[in-house]
Amino acid sequence: MKRQILCFLWLICTLWASCVREDTFDNTPEGNFEALWSIIDEHYCFLDYKAQTIGLDWNRVHTQYKQRINPNMNNAQLQEVLTEMLAELRDGHVNLYTSADVSRYWSWHEDYPRNWTQELRDKYLGTDYKIAAGINYRILDDNIGYLVYESFSNGVGEGNLDDVMYYLRSCNGLIIDMRGNTGGQVTYAEMLSQRLTNERILVGYTQYKTGRGHNDFSAPKAEYIEPSKGVRWQKRVVVLQNRECYSACNVFIRNARECPQVTTLGDMSGGGAGMPFSSELPNGWAVRFSASPSLDKDMQHIEFGIAPDIPCALTKTDADKGEDTLIEQARKILKGG
């Protein structure tokens, strides 16, 4: 018995030789740089894809930016270097949050024409448009429904969508204007796209990382949209898109383009196909990054956007006339022109 007791005590005393801990970095400019580089290296989901498409070499990035780190730099200087390093990813879902600023990469829409103006939108909506939660809508003069969903951060319920679809039921077609919608909740994007189909449709695939390696991914899992049990749209639809259509809006466009009777019109969408996760640095700065990629139904990446069925841009001539080129083009399509 004594021997058993001694064995147990020995076991307890030696157990903690194998503590579960994570590698730590010092709270210094170099430590925070290494921590950020490692977080992206181990968790970011597009390193391999972007190595193939834009020549991103994350090891080269480490070498290049580490030279700019020195122990005496202040927070603003450190953030500037880290922001530039993260910009190499060309990802709007990547941010570095400090108490003074939010580092961001917005070139995915800032480098392109918006193809819409609030003034023109207001003109089409008028003053007596209806508001159902996050959706603004009305019937245009030629009996075309016009629906604007400005942000999927604004919620909508199934009851709202029933009311919107029912109100627009007599219209000859529907314009869904997504320009300027930079995303939000994927749930709302799926709810709206479920109104556009009578059948279960394969719209894409999702993956997530299963380990620290750049290529450690789960098998792609199919994503379907199920037809809504509420009021569904049965006529033609034109979805207006621009470079600002990002993240959840990008998912909506991916889903909508697989629905029958839907035509997409405008510019490339902005992309943003990685569900973002959060982490942090030893100095307390928070970092957001893409962790889980969405693919289209052909298993192709949509991180850099989705091309429209019909390219179309807002012309200055039309804008000066008070007309929105995309809306007018959509009206022609819906009228069979």
Place this chain on the structure above:
Amino acid sequence: MSSPALLAQETVPSLQGRDRESLHTTLFGIGKVNHLDTYLSPLEYKGPQLTILSETHRTLQRNPHILFTTLLQGEFSYTDSPAQNAHDIGGGVRYDAGWGRKWKDILWKNLNLTAGGMVGGTLGILYNNRNGNNPAQAHASIATSAFVRADYCFKIKKHTIALHYQAHLPLLGAAFMPQYGQSYYDLFDRGNYDHNIRCTHLGNALSLRQLFTVDIPVRHARVSLGYLSDLRQLHTNGIKQHEYGRSFVIGYTREILRIR
């Protein structure tokens, strides 16, 4: 067939080791905890933890050498990141029950030892107030464990002081864990199960709970003072977790003697 048991609370602290005794201990703890969950953050969060613990040790009537033990533990913690600008809020419950073989007067007089096995489970959550799509981690596990308990008592003047030590070592079980980069949205909204229930063993979930208490008679009650060290670890699906809790505990112990 024995008659229905009657329960009577003793008014005088007894020497432990009676054949028909039942010890009920309730303890309240306050201490510190160190959390790591790499699904939420690569950094260790530290802060205060409150614990409530209720345990029962009952000698079986048909075999006085066998002790039936139950343990119910609840805890709540509020921890800070190293920079103290983010917080984890954690809470959970744990329940274990099992049997042990009791040896009396082992090594020296009035030292009793119990060793046995337990089965139990935990449920809990750790919420990070700053994260977006990975804001929380659920804890759910079941495990079989080995435990030992040592009881020793001695007298100072007319007062009986009892010392208790127990250690609890999970051996084999199963625990819930998302995959390395899997979101809860993917797991529950989309229903994409992917090896989210993992086997736990000494190699990936080396954990140890130790409790040392001293029972001191105060008038007709027995006040328990002690130290709880609850060290839990898990490393699976590429995610590392630890929870190192250390608390001072205070409470009371009731010794109930069954009278046939």
